[in-house]
Amino acid sequence: MPILKDFKFHSPGSLNAALALLEKARAPLLLAGGTFALNYLKKVSKYPTDVISLKKISSLKGIKAQGKGLWVGAMTAIYELIGSRAVCDAFPSVIEASSKLGTTPIRNMATIGGNIASRFYWVDLPAVLISLGASVTLATKKGKKTVALEKFLSVPPEKKYILTGIVLPKGNSLSFYFRHTKTAQETDVPSLGLAFSAVKKGRVISCARCIVNTTSSFPVALKKVEDVFNNFSSGDIRMDMIEKALLEDARATKLDDHRLHLLAVDLEKLLGILRQKCV
Numbered sequence: 425m426p427i428l429k430d431f432k433f434h435s436p437g438s439l440n441a442a443l444a445l446l447e448k449a450r451a452p453l454l455l456a457g458g459t460f461a462l463n464y465l466k467k468v469s470k471y472p473t474d475v476i477s478l479k480k481i482s483s484l485k486g487i488k489a490q491g492k493g494l495w496v497g498a499m500t501a502i503y504e505l506i507g508s509r510a511v512c513d514a515f516p517s518v519i520e521a522s523s524k525l526g527t528t529p530i531r532n533m534a535t536i537g538g539n540i541a542s543r544f545y546w547v548d549l550p551a552v553l554i555s556l557g558a559s560v561t562l563a564t565k566k567g568k569k570t571v572a573l574e575k576f577l578s579v580p581p582e583k584k585y586i587l588t589g590i591v592l593p594k595g596n597s598l599s600f601y602f603r604h605t606k607t608a609q610e611t612d613v614p615s616l617g618l619a620f621s622a623v624k625k626g627r628v629i630s631c632a633r634c635i636v637n638t639t640s641s642f643p644v645a646l647k648k649v650e651d652v653f654n655n656f657s658s659g660d661i662r663m664d665m666i667e668k669a670l671l672e673d674a675r676a677t678k679l680d681d682h683r684l685h686l687l688a689v690d691l692e693k694l695l696g697i698l699r700q701k702c703v
């Protein structure tokens with residue numbers, strides 16, 4: 425009894441060729457780094473008829489300046505993100521999350537596009553990218569479009585699309601990622617993450633985004649906590665104000681008491697960092 429069923433393997437050299445194959449195939453599977461996708465070949469009940477590798481499509485690779493921000497190709501590997509001076513300078517929280525993601529072999533194979541397109545609740549990068557106001561660029565047979573990542577994850581995806589890249593707008597002056605893990609199948613995977621980003625001018629903080637990687641839902645925004653941080657300049661923020669806001673936000677999340685406690689600890693750390701940076 426073979427482990428794998430038969431499928432056709434394709435490795436197109438252009439986006440248009442990949443879209444044509446995607447359209448034609450009855451049950452296609454796009455292959456990026458393969459760290460998730462190769463499991464689907466063995467485990468899913470609905471086997472793919474066609475596996476379409478994106479590896480030879482050069483237009484899906486690279487990190488380029490776009491306006492005041494960056495465009496990151498969907499096929500950019502996690503290790504390439506970590507090594508990018510442009511990402512490091514403008515988006516330190518992306519580096520923080522990427523350098524903790526998986527293990528060295530996983531970071532060498534896995535791509536940013538696969539991290540998003542997998543739509544797994546527990547992966548690290550969506551919360552961080554949402555906190556930075558990222559959008560995704562998508563290609564279908566009907567054409568190309570750009571959608572805010574937050575919106576992209578809030579609705580079911582189109583059946584046949586290729587994620588071509590991620591647009592990061594001008595970097596906010598502050599960005600952090602706090603992460604907790606649990607051990608699953610002999611590797612540490614996230615159990616909770618908090619992504620924070622804000623603009624800082626002197627002592628004034630604005631545009632604060634607090635996005636939680638709950639690992640049991642798509643990332644959620646802590647709106648009340650964001651409001652508290654946006655008032656950072658107007659007086660000393662106390663931890664009890666943040667905790668009160670967190671409890672209000674918690675009603676909209678699926679966080680248990682343990683993870684709420686961890687989040688409160690992270691927010692206290694964040695408050696300490698902001699106090700130091702905004703003297």
Ligand SMILES: Cc1cc2nc3c(=O)[nH]c(=O)nc-3n(C[C@H](O)[C@H](O)[C@H](O)COP(=O)(O)OP(=O)(O)OC[C@H]3O[C@@H](n4cnc5c(N)ncnc54)[C@H](O)[C@@H]3O)c2cc1C
Nearest residue numbers: 454456457458459460461526534535538539541547548587
């Ligand atoms: C041992 C282990 C540890 C891990 N630890 C972590 C961790 O700590 N944090 C974390 O975030 N993740 C972790 N992961 C998950 C995984 O490595 C990442 O999420 C990775 O970024 C997936 O990218 P990939 O390129 O390998 O995607 P693939 O496996 O190739 O694809 C994943 C899915 O996305 C689809 N897809 C891929 N690219 C595109 C595209 N451009 N357009 C449309 N659809 C696409 C594929 O069809 C597939 O359904 C771990 C995985 C393993 C095996």
